[in-house]
Amino acid sequence: MTRREKVLAALAHRSGPVPVDFGSTSVTGMHVSSVAALRDHYGLEKRLVKVHEPYQMLGWIEDDLLDAVGIDTTAPMPADTLFGFAPRDWKEWRTPWGQDVLVPGKFHTKKEGDDVVIYPKGDTEVPPSGRMPSNGYFFDSIIRQVPWDEENLDPADNTEEFTPISDEALSGLKSGVTCAKATGRAIVVGIGGTGFGDIALVPAPSLRYPKGIRDVTEWYVSVATRRDYVKAIFDRQLEVALANLQKAHGVLGDSFDVLYVCGTDFGTQTSQFCSAATFRELWLPYYRAINDWVHRNTAWKTFKHSCGAIVPFLPSLIEAGFDIINPVQCSATGMEAQGLKERFGDQIVFWGGGVDTQRVLPFGTKEEVRRQVLERCEIFAKGGGFVFDTIHNVQALTPVENLVTMFDAVREFNGAR
Numbered sequence: 537m538t539r540r541e542k543v544l545a546a547l548a549h550r551s552g553p554v555p556v557d558f559g560s561t562s563v564t565g566m567h568v569s570s571v572a573a574l575r576d577h578y579g580l581e582k583r584l585v586k587v588h589e590p591y592q593m594l595g596w597i598e599d600d601l602l603d604a605v606g607i608d609t610t611a612p613m614p615a616d617t618l619f620g621f622a623p624r625d626w627k628e629w630r631t632p633w634g635q636d637v638l639v640p641g642k643f644h645t646k647k648e649g650d651d652v653v654i655y656p657k658g659d660t661e662v663p664p665s666g667r668m669p670s671n672g673y674f675f676d677s678i679i680r681q682v683p684w685d686e687e688n689l690d691p692a693d694n695t696e697e698f699t700p701i702s703d704e705a706l707s708g709l710k711s712g713v714t715c716a717k718a719t720g721r722a723i724v725v726g727i728g729g730t731g732f733g734d735i736a737l738v739p740a741p742s743l744r745y746p747k748g749i750r751d752v753t754e755w756y757v758s759v760a761t762r763r764d765y766v767k768a769i770f771d772r773q774l775e776v777a778l779a780n781l782q783k784a785h786g787v788l789g790d791s792f793d794v795l796y797v798c799g800t801d802f803g804t805q806t807s808q809f810c811s812a813a814t815f816r817e818l819w820l821p822y823y824r825a826i827n828d829w830v831h832r833n834t835a836w837k838t839f840k841h842s843c844g845a846i847v848p849f850l851p852s853l854i855e856a857g858f859d860i861i862n863p864v865q866c867s868a869t870g871m872e873a874q875g876l877k878e879r880f881g882d883q884i885v886f887w888g889g890g891v892d893t894q895r896v897l898p899f900g901t902k903e904e905v906r907r908q909v910l911e912r913c914e915i916f917a918k919g920g921g922f923v924f925d926t927i928h929n930v931q932a933l934t935p936v937e938n939l940v941t942m943f944d945a946v947r948e949f950n951g952a953r
């Protein structure tokens with residue numbers, strides 16, 4: 537069974553070896569420090585790691601490392617970063633924690649006190665849109681909310697970043713997919729523009745001068761008090777997204793396997809950001825429209841990310857047509873692995889949940905990591921429908937011995953079957 541066949545079997549809910557994903561999306565990746573540590577551990581060629589998504593300081597996982605740890609997925613390099621510049625024209629940069637890395641050519645930063653700030657589209661003539669605290673390992677968005685007139689709010693202001701996909705971007709995507717296909721792995725692609733209400737995008741870190749509702753708190757207020765405004769934003773976004781999907785399919789066809797649709801979070805550690813009724817009113821129609829188009833016109837499987845305690849939303853996400861849910865935060869209230877598998881395991885693929893990245897992986901012993909990985913694989917792999925990944929991205933300075941133990945445990949589980 538090839539690597540791609542392993543993933544496709546899991547997506548079809550067929551029993552077989554558990555496939556592994558790391559690095560195919562911005563929510564299934566690794567901090568650049570962890571990527572470098574793994575490269576050193578496996579004795580791979582000495583090279584600086586590329587930071588392909590500076591917002592979270594994610595490191596690009598090259599093919600030699602994918603091979604070394606046994607990863608079954610891959611993805612083309614994204615066309616843009618969250619700060620609005622392309623990951624290309626690489627240059628060296630030393631991080632605040634002392635690691636030398638490669639960053640995109642338009643990755644321009646300045647010091648503000650002990651902090652590092654970064655600029656939208658690499659334009660240092662405008663206010664910065666991201667801040668890395670002196671003791672931090674990634675950037676936080678800087679809220680740049682301008683005053684607004686409640687009576688004259690324009691939904692177009694909140695959709696400025698959602699634009700038609702360019703021919704250049706599609707050409708780059710096609711080239712990336714062609715290269716990825718040669719690896720024999722399952723391919724995951726994000727077209728962009730389908731993250732309805734994604735709170736990471738609300739502050740618009742890619743825009744020089746964002747307008748509209750760009751304060752995170754005010755956005756959540758808007759979900760409750762300005763629903764017509766939110767719906768108008770989503771209407772425009774859906775129009776652009778469907779056109780982009782159609783254009784992308786015309787160029788790419790079914791040359792990739794999984795479409796990363798959305799990273800909008802609906803869960804906290806113990807509850808949800810809105811009610812299930814609000815979800816059904818504001819989000820369900822748009823998600824259903826995206827999934828209906830994809831399943832009617834392509835062979836792609838659709839991937840939805842949401843952290844937190846989202847059990848009340850899972851029936852609606854399944855009804856919306858999502859094939860995959862990630863990151864499967866089993867530590868959140870109501871998200872116990874066994875219960876999730878029993879209730880929803882035949883209706884949706886669990887992509888993640890393999891090991892906890894808040895406590896066990898960064899702070900546990902190797903035996904604790906091994907035990908949790910084997911337990912989660914035993915639960916989630918029954919009858920297929922499981923792709924192994926951590927619960928969200930591997931965080932900075934995670935002990936490399938725990939990462940190696942994690943990968944070894946998956947191989948141990950597959951070898952014992």
